[in-house]
Amino acid sequence: MNIVFFSHPVFLGSISTQRYAKWLVDGMRQRGHQVQLWVPEPRCFNIPGSPNFKKWLGYIDQYVLFPYQVKTLIKRQPKDTLYVLTDHSLGLWAPLIRNHNHIVHCHDFLAQFSAMGLIPENKIGWSGRKYQELIRKGFLKAKNFISISEKTRNDLHNLLGGRPAVSEMVYNGLVQSYTPSDDPAGALLSLETETGIGLKDGYLLHVGGNQWNKNRKGVIEIYSKWRVKFRNQKPLLMIGPEPDEVIKKAHASSAYRDDIHFLVDKADSFVALAYQAASAFLFPSLAEGFGWPIAEAMSSGTPVLTTDEAPMTEVAGDAALFIDRRPADERKAEAWATDAAKVLEKLLSYDLDERTKLVTEGLQNVKRFNSEITIEKIEKIYLSVAGNAAKHVSLNYNSDVSA
Known part of the structure; x- marks a missing residue:
């Protein structure tokens, strides 16, 4: 299977989401899949300026230059390629892949609910509310999702106004090794x-x-x-x-x-x-x-x-x-x-x-929360969405990946 992952740009410093994307990339490569990682490059962001000015330059990199690049790159990919947004907050890119095999990973919708005025502890300004609205309009165009908890999946359904074509829940797997001390x-x-x-x-x-x-x-x-x-x-x-x-x-x-x-x-x-x-x-x-x-x-x-x-x-x-x-x-x-x-x-x-x-x-x-089990479940969902379930997924797939 040919998989293209989208991740947050490195220049934004989203360390946890970048780690998650890397974990997915490494996991699928180890399982023999052809994998690419597409990330915006800091062409405009590297222009000297104040932090606020550079933030807007970063938006140009992400939402003007990168989409143009993606449209060109998609034309070179096999038709059965699976496109994966590693975080639903990348939703502004969802329209680029909506007509292709795709899936969106959902972590939490705290920013969305804050922007909607539903979390009193986290007030969001006008620009933040509009930004989250654009993200929401983007990922609402997607059809296939994986959530990291039942809470996140329920929140997703509330935002979508119903259940999408594919909505699976797979708990996170512990990537780093944590064990009790012998001493x-x-x-x-x-x-x-x-x-x-x-x-x-x-x-x-x-x-x-x-x-x-x-x-x-x-x-x-x-x-x-x-x-x-x-x-x-x-x-x-x-x-x-x-x-x-x-x-x-x-x-x-x-x-x-x-x-x-x-x-x-x-x-x-x-x-x-x-x-x-x-x-x-x-x-x-x-x-x-x-x-x-x-x-x-x-x-x-x-x-x-x-x-x-x-x-x-x-x-x-x-x-x-x-x-x-x-x-x-x-x-x-x-x-x-x-x-x-x-x-x-x-x-x-x-x-x-x-x-x-x-x-x-x-x-x-x-x-x-075993990492190997988690990546195996995610792979099965990927294969199913990409149309390869008959070849690779056992008949008891639903009981394996659903809550």
Whole structure:
């Protein structure tokens, strides 16, 4: 099968989506398919100018020059080529491939719903709303989709106003290897040596960026309430980018700010070690498409506390402790943090047998997110959409890939 993948341009710095595209490309090549990756080049973007000016130059690269190039390249491809948008936010390119074999991968529709005014925590300006509207009009012209969770698939159907010709759900597969430590005490000591932070009594962990949905502010609120109510002195490690002004303000207002440590731009090996040695992983996300860190922490043998809403509940299964979503009304946030702190203390108060049971359930749960199984399911869908199901897909295909 000849497959053409479309991905976000490198000059935009969309690292996670680029990784996903690379994973798809590598996976299909390893399975013997002819693969190409088409990405806009920074012809205009490289012109010197202010960041805002370069943003608009980048739009020219993506939506003026690149489509012209694609139309030319498509004419040279075999007629049975499958064209794949690796992210639905590339929807402005969907009209270029709508009359060919095609499929669109859907991750989350948070930007879409924010632009539609449905997420009060994330206000979008006029230009952002119009941009998301154009993206939506684009991917609405597609017919075939793969979503990374049932939550994302349901959101897709709501946006489409019904079910498209093909709408499959395939959970993400863990690409990086996360495993429990054979020497937890040694892992803790290694982390303490590397960070210079006193960790002998354990620590709490959060991994995530400054995006509104990651709720770093809420993590600090929970931690602060927990420290007040339960007098426990475990520090909080927050791995991610340099905190923005909102997070800095939340940090400065905490009476326990000296025990809240931002570990910026750490290597994957450091993150893996931090997962292994943590006493508990906090993931009170407001919204996700999937929720990678939940699976990563569970794979590392670390108990998880997360939000009691999809898709966090989908990913965590019955192997985590859950809290309510942080309310958009700031007046209710303090009570929410207090309630969440009680659940956190419950988790940390587990005896050895209870903790071992939860960790074991987590390790069993994440077997669903096997990367090889995921890429195999995606391949079957690709083959079906490309018209090769009779040759390559078993009769029990639907039970293999559908929820």
